Amino acid sequence: MTGTSHTETELRRQASLGAIAAGGGYVLWGLSVIFYKQLDHVASLEILAHRTLWSVALIAVLIIGLRRKAELVAIFRDKRTLATLVLTAYILASNWFIFIWAVNSGRVLETSLGYFINPLVSVLAGVLILGERLTRAQMLAMALATIGVVYFTMSLGFAPWISLYLAVSFAAYGYLRKVTRVGALEGLFIEVLALMPAAIAYLAYLSSHGGTGFAHDGWYTIFLLMLTGPMTTVPLLLFTYGAQRIRLTTLGLLQYLVPTTSFAIAVWVYGEPLGQGQIVTFALIWIGLAIFTFDTWRRERELRRMIVA
Incomplete structure (x- = not known):
């Protein structure tokens, strides 16, 4: 009895730590708006290039420190997985670029809208790609989101293309990463490594055509550009730690912390x-x-009851 009680206490403790970690990761992603706003004097492509290079450096240290080299070598031996990660790398890079550009152009609300729409786009992808069926609640949610986007377009005179691109690209990235069985850290390392040649080439081009912000804008800019690596990697590690310890419904609720923080x-x-x-x-x-969200929570609760029964 004591052993069972101890196990339950430990599981609750792990779930609490997982929720704190995942929530912290999501909040950091939301607060990254403020971080990238400090770099609005630097070209968005240069920020993206530095984000790539400093992420490569940091993740390489983490892989060595965590002794994950064997998992990384296994990925390099799997050509199909490697090809998928190269594809996801460029999808992710385009998502990062649009996000950074939008933040530095004063269009943070549109990025927030994009990440609110993202879960519904992921559901739609499941229908179109995997042949999944929508529940009535999901169909109603999709209809309301569609009406919202149409209303936005009609009332303001332009489609929220930033929101739509962020939502669709991140849904595509999430789907491809889900079907690619690699660790979060190793997968991200391969992705930023695939982007590294283009990042180096672009920075070299800037250096020979007037210089980079890193070279000419002072120590504060240098410090912020170096921080783009941790700002990319730390939230991911917190998210991964949390995702392994909490229920999918809880994780789904916590993900709204990102666009809610950005909106505020x-x-x-x-x-x-x-x-x-x-x-x-x-x-x-x-x-x-x-x-x-309520429909997802209700269906997961019913599934747990069936398993227990």
Whole structure:
């Protein structure tokens, strides 16, 4: 009895630590808006190049320190997995670039909208690619999100292409990484390694055509550009640690911390305008997400009951 009680206590402790870690990772991703805003004087492509190079350096140290070299070598021997990771690398790079560019162009609200839409786009991908069936609640959530995007387009006169691209590209990235059985750390290392030649080539080009922000904008800019590595890797490690210890429903709820944090920063820190078009759009998507999340929680609870029975 004591042994069982001790096991349950340990499981609860691990779940609590997992929730804190995953939540912390998501909040850091949300707060990264403020971080990248400090680099708005540096070209977005240069920031992306530095994010790649400093991530390579940091993850290499972590792989050596955590003794994960064997797992990394195994990936290099699997040509199909390697090819998939090269593809995901460029999908991820495009997502990073649009995000950085949008933040530094004063369009943080649109990035927030994109990451609110992302879970629903992932569900749609499951329908189109895997032939999954939508529940009525999921169909209602998808319909509300679609109406929200259409309303945004009609009221403001342009489609929220930043939001849509971030949502679709991240959903595609998530799907490909899900079907590619590699560790988060090793997979990210291969991805940034695949991007490294292009990053070096671009920085070399800038150096020979007027110079880089890293070389000319002072120690504060240098420090921030070096931090792009930890700002990429640390949230991922926290997320991975948490994901291994908490339920999928909990993880799904926590993911909304990213766009919620970005939304709050956009409105209350940077004063981005929140007109009627944005308010209605966000309201429709929030209602859709609430329905979607409740449906996911209800179905997971029923599944657990069936397993116990």
